[in-house]
Each structure stands twice: as structure tokens, then as C-alpha cells.
Amino acid sequence: MIIIATVTVFFMLGAALSVFFFKDLMNAVVASSLVSLTATVLFYLLQAPDVAMAEAAIGVALVTGIFVVAIRRTERYEK
Amino acid sequence: MNAITILFLSIICLGLFLSFLRMLSGPTAPDRAVAVDTMTTIIVATLVLVAFILERYIYLDVALVYSLISFVGLVALARFLEKGF
Amino acid sequence: MYYLGVVVTGVGVLFLCLGGIGLFRFPDVYNRVQAGTKCTTLGAFATIIGVGIMEPTWFWKTLIIALFILATNPISSHSLGRAAYKSGTELAEGSVVDMASEFEEYSEE
Amino acid sequence: MKELLSLRGLIALFLLVVIGVGIFSAVGKIPFGQPDSEVGSAYLEDGRQETGAANTVTSVVVGYRALDTLGEVAVLFIAATGLSTILATSKKRIDRKLEDASLVLKTGCRVFFPMILLFGAYLFIHGHLTPGGGFQGGAVIGSAFLLTYLGCSGRRVSRTASRSLESLSGFGFVFLGLIGLMVGESYFLSNFLPKGELYSLLSAGIFPLIYILIGLKVGAEFAGVIDSMIEESR
């Protein structure tokens, strides 16, 4: 179990750092949805399936959709 | 949690790692989205495997949420990229 | 029965890993969709069904998870491929034929 | 990268180091894997007999801490109302040619929409037995409405329907609490219905009712949020 937890934490921090460096906001949204995906796995491994389910249902679909709508309304590239 | 499951989890981690590298280095936005799609599918399988290792039947519901909902966010990204919606 | 489940799960796990390798090595978006989202579809299907075989009381739930994966994954990969094609991603070097421009003519009929 | 090397970046890094050391020295001493919360163990020991719910998280959220949940539901309502008020004054319209959704997506959206709704209903009805509940089920229902906006262009949620469903379920929540105040052990949201048999669907008193109301409310709220964000800014 510790293997997959370590690997998942590594992915999560990597994706979060890549949010800092991406200039295209779409890429940042993709990376933040990856952060939410890995956070779900960590909640699951911490024996909290309720929280994992809430994070899955909200982080993977709703938050991504709302960010995409806001980016469509404003502008895509960070200057 | 015996040797076989440790082997399975290690192989899954290798696949996840390669997709993660594609997420970091993909030249365009669709590349990264495809990488996240792949990681989602792999993670659904991982969740079912971990539920088997922990021997809890009720944990399968989380995998069910992923298998039904995960395509909505990716479809939102795709519809933005093809300038629809 | 248990060993059959272990074998099926092992095959699925191998296909998941192969999907990752293909996603990493192929040259352009379309080929990556081929490898990435469909080797992993079969891999996830086999892994989940294998768990269901190993633990027979879980079979129906695992079957329905696997069926939903089989039904929803083509939609998302089709949308991503269409997004790449509509946003003008170029094919990789060494591609044989590109009939997308001819296809555009049909849409105006 | 160039943000990191400017004066502002250096100040921010210094601040971050201070904050990090502060947080780590404050809460890093909490041992991992050995919680010593007596509240939690008391809930775990007595929860099954007192509430009749198999899922202890459910009995914490809608039983022992139900008043907190009422406050959180109010926060949700305020956020949704504020969002639609802010966006309602939007004047700017984007006029451009939009791509139509492809046939596969349209058909898939039509086929999967009732199934996702059914799954959300399954989640919030079985909240006291499985790791589901009103918040998760509501989020799933909200995702289903997002899918209709993506796939079937032209179809939209009636705003009066979503508003009135949200208000009615919020009202139902308060009303159940007031009935408990009158009938039961005279405190807000007391569990006045029979507890039923453990692990069966009709158990745990009013918990399934509250979770159904919360699920409808959260689902209607997210549908309204998506409707405002997509339609007001088109």
C-alpha cells in the first residue's frame, strides 16, 4: 500500500507544480483535475470512501466544467 | 497483500508513471487531456484492486462513480478545444 | 477459480502498463489516443472482471463497473480525438493519407 | 520562472518559508496513525444503537452534527444566489459560430442522462448504508446536467424549476427539524421516526429523508450554477 501512496503523492505534487509553470490555462485546468484525481486515491487509501466519492464527483466533472466555462468567457493564455 | 498483489501494483505504477510523463511533456492540450483520460481509466482499475486487497465490498461504489462520471469533465475540455459549447 | 481470476487480472494489468508505454512512445495525438485510451479499456475491463472472478460474491457489481467503462470510454476518446482534429492538430511525419479535407465537403451538402 | 527571481518573488518565498516552518512546527507533531479523539470513538461505539445507521459518517453529518449541516446548506444557498445575481447583470455577449456536437456525443448524452440521474438517486437514498450520501449524489446529478449542456445544445434547465426545487427542499429540511422539536425529544432535528432493522433500507429514522432533501437541494443548486454560468455568459 505504501508503494502506491508514495507514487500518488509524487504525482500530486508534480501536477501541482506544473500548474505553476504552464502558460496555457487549459493545461493548468488539466493538471488541477489530475491533482483532484490523485487526491481521490489518497482519500481512498486513508480509508475515507465518503470523502473520496465527494472529491471524485465534484473534482473530476463539476470543477473542471466550471473552470472551462470561465476560461471560454475570458481568455485562454496567460501573458 | 501478498507478493502477487505487490507485483500487480508495481506494474500499474509503471503505466501510471509513463502517462504522467506524457501529461508533463505533451506538446499540445489534447495530448495532456488524453494522458489524464488514460490515468483515470488506470485508476479505476487500481481502486477495484485496492478494494479487493482491503476486502471491503462497499468501496466499489467509488469506482462506480468514476466509471460513470469521469467522461463528463473530459468532454467539457474537448468541447472547448473544438470551439463548440 | 481463484487462479483463473489471478491470470485474468494479470493480463489486464499488463495491458494497462502497455497502454502507458504506447501513450509515451507514439508520435502524435491520434496514435496516442489509439494506445492510451483503448489498451487501457481492455486492461481495466480484464482487471475488474478478474477481481470479480476471484471474489464471486462481488461479480455483479464488478460486471456493471466494467460495462460502464466499456460504454463511456469510447465517448470520451471520440470527443478528444474530434477536438484534436477540429483544432487543427497536424498528423505526424510519415503519415500515409489525410482525407480530412475531402470529408469537410460532405458537411456542406 | 521569472516571477521567482524578482523582488516580489523573493519576498514571497521568504514569507512561504516562514509560513511553512510555522505550520510544520505547529501541526507536524501530531502523530500519524494514532488518533486520540474521544468524541470519534464515542460516536463509533454508540452510533449504531443510537441512530440505527450503519455508516457512522452519515450519523455524524445528519445526526450528531445536523445543525452544522443546516449552516452549510445555507452557505450553499447564499453562494448560488450570489452567483446568479452577479452574472445576471452581464451585458457582454460572445457572438461566434459554434461547432455542433457530434452524433456519438449526442446519442451518448441522451442514453446516459437518465442512468446518471438514477445513480445519483441510488447514492443519496443509500447514504446510511454505503459510502454515499446527499452531497455526493447531488454532485453526480449536477454532473448529469452539465452533460446535457455539453451534448444536447438547445436543451436547458428551467430556472424556476431549479430554484423552486432548491427552496422547497431547504424548507423541507427545516420543517423536518421543527417536527422533531415538537414531537420527539424536543431538540432541533431529533430522530423521531422508528430506527428499523440495522442494514436494511428502511432504517435510521429520518436520516434517509434528510439525505434525499440534501441531495435534491445540492443537485438543483449545481444545475442552477451551471445554467447561470453557461447561459448568462453566452
Add this chain to the structure above:
Amino acid sequence: MSFLSSYIYYIGAFGLIIIGLLVILLKRNLIKVIIGINLLDTGVNLFLISTGYLKGGTAPIFSPGYGAVPSAMVDPVPQGLVLTAIVIGASVLALALSLGIKVYDHYGTLDLDKVRGQRW
């Protein structure tokens, strides 16, 4: 290895909090700042859940075929708190994004340096 096995979740949570703060403090784009707030939110939730973890414990859900005793279950109180915090986080995020849309309408840009008085 024992250090990793006992603190890996804390490392993840604190790393996420620090990176979220970094994005909030250093980036000028408003939507990216909001993504940073989202990361910070996830980190705080992860930390709260990991304080309630019991080593070798299982989820606080009783089920018919599984004989778990209450003393071998993780703490349910942080899970109940975080469950509602996630939903509230999402809807507050939507509110923040709608404010960002209004800022874009008014100033024509998302750059916080150009929006007067918004950035140090």
C-alpha cells in the same frame, strides 16, 4: 522508509498547501490564482483526513459480512467535516469565478497588476 511510511500523507498535504500559496502569491492571472485556491483547499482537506487515520484501521462503515470492531475504525468526525467542506469549496469556487468574469468585463483584462489596487 519508516519515515516515508509514517509521514508521506503529511508531506503531500503540506506540499499541496505550500504550492497553492506559491501560486496565489506569485501569479498575476486571476484564474490561475483561483486554481491556486483550489489546490490549497484540497491540501487542507487531505491534512484533516490524515489526522484522523488509524494505522491498520478500516472505514467507519459497518457492513453485514464484515466483522469490524469499532476500536479498529478510523475517526469519523474529520470525514464528516471534510465531506461538506468539499461541496462548499466547489460552490465558493464558482462564486469566485463569476467575480472574475465581472472583473474581466469591467477592466478588459485578467492581469491583476493592471487592475488598479489589486496587487502588491
Add this chain to the structure above:
Amino acid sequence: MSKVKSFFYLFSVLFLVWLGFTATFQLQELALGLTLSFLLSLIFYKTYVNIGFPPLGIKRFVFALIYIIVVFKEIIKANLDVAYRAVHPKIPINPGIVIIRTNLNGDVAKTVLANSITLTPGTFTLDVIGDRLLIHWINVESKSEEEATKLIGERFERYLRIIFA
């Protein structure tokens, strides 16, 4: 398809899905499932009138089972093919985008065809307009429309034409 038929179609599908979710046969769960499927299909059956679901029948059912087996065989065969291409050191691919035709009509029939083509790796559907499908093929064997139709679509379409006739 008439309204009553589409109502019962949706009702039975939703009830089967509910049985998969709960995976028990307790009386309370069954009653709840019946009620919920009835309500949902009462609201949504109008959407399904023109979508082109096949009517039920013994012959169609048998062919649907055969079709599922054929699709699985193709998926496994093609997956091995793509896996070979992925691990080969030189990556022997020969990609291209081709057009194929289909004789099917009805939204569901075309969607099932497109999804089957998408699920077998080596080919995937980029777009559907009218009776033509735009296919990305990882190993192009023929550039002409008829040949490609015979190679890609025909193996599924044989069965689908009977099922959705």
C-alpha cells in the same frame, strides 16, 4: 417506435441498471427500484421515440449476443496488434485518416458502429456526418473508400444490419 414501446424499453433498461447498482433481491430495494425507474422513464421517454432503438425479438437477441462475442474477439486481436507496435523498438506504424461509408440509419445504430470501431484499437472514429465516417487508422492498408469500408466497417455491419433492421 411508438411511445408505449419506448417507455417500456427505458423502464426495463433502468431497472436492470438499478439491479446492477444494488446487487441484491431484497423486497424494499426492488420496490424502490421499480418506483424510481417508473418515474424517470415517465419523464424521459419522449426523448427516446426517434432515437432508433431496435424492437425486441428472439432473432435480434441471438444476433446481439453473437455481435458481442465478435466485438470481444476483435478487441483482443487488435489490442495485441497495438501492443506489439508499442513495444517494438522501431514503432512500425503507418497512420492515416480515411473515409468509410455505412448503410445503417438511425442514431443508435450509427453510434454503436462508431463506438465499436473506436473500441477496437487500430481504428477510431473522428467524426460522423450523414452516412460517412471519418476514421483514423494506425496501419493504412487501402486508401480507397470501398476497400476501407470492406476492411473496417463490414465485420461489424453485417450483424448490426440484422439487429437494427
